[in-house]
Every structure is written in C-alpha cells, then in structure tokens.
Amino acid sequence: MAIISKPQPGFEFIGGSVCLDFVNTVHRISGKLYYEGLTSYSNLLAWSRLAGLIAESEAEALQQKARRDEEKAKLVLERALLLREAIYSLFMAFISESRPATADLETLNAELMQGTSGARINLTADGYQWEWRQNEEGSLDQILGPLARSAALLLTSAEAKLIRQCANARCEWLFIDATKNHSRQYCRTNICGNKVRVRRHRSRQQSESPGKMEV
Numbered sequence: 001m002a003i004i005s006k007p008q009p010g011f012e013f014i015g016g017s018v019c020l021d022f023v024n025t026v027h028r029i030s031g032k033l034y035y036e037g038l039t040s041y042s043n044l045l046a047w048s049r050l051a052g053l054i055a056e057s058e059a060e061a062l063q064q065k066a067r068r069d070e071e072k073a074k075l076v077l078e079r080a081l082l083l084r085e086a087i088y089s090l091f092m093a094f095i096s097e098s099r100p101a102t103a104d105l106e107t108l109n110a111e112l113m114q115g116t117s118g119a120r121i122n123l124t125a126d127g128y129q130w131e132w133r134q135n136e137e138g139s140l141d142q143i144l145g146p147l148a149r150s151a152a153l154l155l156t157s158a159e160a161k162l163i164r165q166c167a168n169a170r171c172e173w174l175f176i177d178a179t180k181n182h183s184r185q186y187c188r189t190n191i192c193g194n195k196v197r198v199r200r201h202r203s204r205q206q207s208e209s210p211g212k213m214e215v
Contacts, residue, residue: 011037011047014187016176018051019150020163023088024173024187031092031172041066041073041140044080048143058138066140076140083111083144087151091163091174094155108148115145168192 015021025047027035038044042063049059066073086107093100122129154160159176166173166187173187186192 011050012188013051014175015173016178017150017154017159018053019087019147019154020091020174020176021051022047022084022147022150023091024175025084027170028172029170034170038077038081038084041077044077044143053143053146061138062140062142065138069140073140076144079111079141080144080147082107083148087147088174090151090155092165094160095163095165108151111144111148112152115141116149166192 011021011025013021015024025037026033038047045054045059045062045066048054049056054062086104089104090100090108093104154163162177162182164175164177164184166175167185168187171187171192173192175184175187177184
C-alpha cells in the first residue's frame with residue numbers, strides 16, 4: 001500500500017493522552033500505514049509544539065540545531081517513528097488481549113531508560129506528582145522521553161481499559177473512551193462516524209437498485 005504524505009500536515013488532538021495523539025499522526029487501513037504526518041524532523045517539532053511538549057522558543061532553537069546537524073535530526077526522527085509504531089502495537093495488543101511483541105516492549109523501555117531517570121515525588125499545589133529527569137534540554141531527542149513515559153503510564157493505569165480504536169476502517173486512530181457508558185465508536189463522530197454511515201447508505205442503495213435485483 002502506497003503511503004501518502006503532505007509537506008504540512010494538519011494535526012488533531014483527540015486521543016485523550018499525548019501518546020495516543022502521537023500514535024494518531026498517521027492514518028492506517030487494516031493496520032498498514034496509509035497517510036504519514038511526520039515526514040520530517042520539522043513536522044515532528046511542529047507536532048510537539050502543538051502537543052505542548054515544547055515551547056515555541058524551544059522549537060525554533062531545535063530547528064536551528066537540526067539544520068546544523070541534519071544527519072542526527074534524521075536519526076531522531078527515525079527513533080520517533082520506531083517508538084510510535086511500538087506504542088501503537090503495544091496498545092493494539094492490549095486491546096486485543098494478546099501478547100505484545102518483545103521487540104516493541106524493548107523499544108519502549110529503551111526510550112524510557114534513555115529519556116527518563118531519577119524518578120521522585122514532588123508536592124505541588126495540586127497534590128503529589130511524579131517527576132523524572134528528562135533528556136538534556138536542547139537535545140534533538142528531548143521529546144522522546146516524555147512520549148515514552150506517557151505510554152508507560154497509560155499502559156499501567158486504569159484508563160488503559162478505556163482505550164478504543166476508531167471503528168472507521170479507513171482511520172483506525174486510538175482514543176480514550178471517556179463517555180459515561182463507554183460506548184464511543186469513532187475518534188471523531190462528525191467525521192469518521194458520518195463517513196461510515198454514508199458508505200453504508202451507498203452500499204444499501206447499490207444492493208437494492210433494480211439492476212441488482214433478481215427477476
């Protein structure tokens with residue numbers, strides 16, 4: 001299946017967790033990549049800024065650093081995409097109640113070990129919170145640690161049972177179902193839900209058309 005990409009993709013944040021929004025930077029059909037949103041390190045920075053992982057000033061500084069070391073920026077992007085697919089596969093294994101691939105767990109753990117350490121509890125105005133030492137500020141890979149940590153925390157939380165995959169087979173984004181009765185089927189009801197209903201309507205029309213009926 002050919003992968004479609006655009007130089008300036010639009011990003012949406014509907015997953016309910018930053019790691020799920022990260023997974024949703026690509027569209028899949030039957031689990032295979034179809035539309036890639038992170039085609040460059042610049043795209044990764046743009047998404048990270050919109051996701052609140054870095055400030056605009058940090059994004060500009062990292063962009064300048066990436067221009068000076070394009071090879072390293074390319075390697076960081078490759079790591080980011082590998083981490084994204086590992087997170088996706090781990091959540092899909094959780095949803096299907098199947099055993100995850102060892103390689104995916106190793107990829108997540110590698111980024112956790114490299115990007116976060118020195119965990120401790122801090123008392124804030126909102127109560128107790130975890131704090132980790134992150135990758136060195138200003139490093140091209142500084143966003144990977146927080147993404148790996150987000151995935152690890154979600155996988156081990158009660159919310160993991162509420163992770164769903166969009167019922168639109170031409171989307172397949174992941175999201176946390178926070179509805180009262182936990183019956184949400186689509187990541188975006190007004191988009192994916194409508195598209196599925198339109199396809200079903202057209203399919204019924206075709207099956208019921210005179211040319212299809214037996215005489």
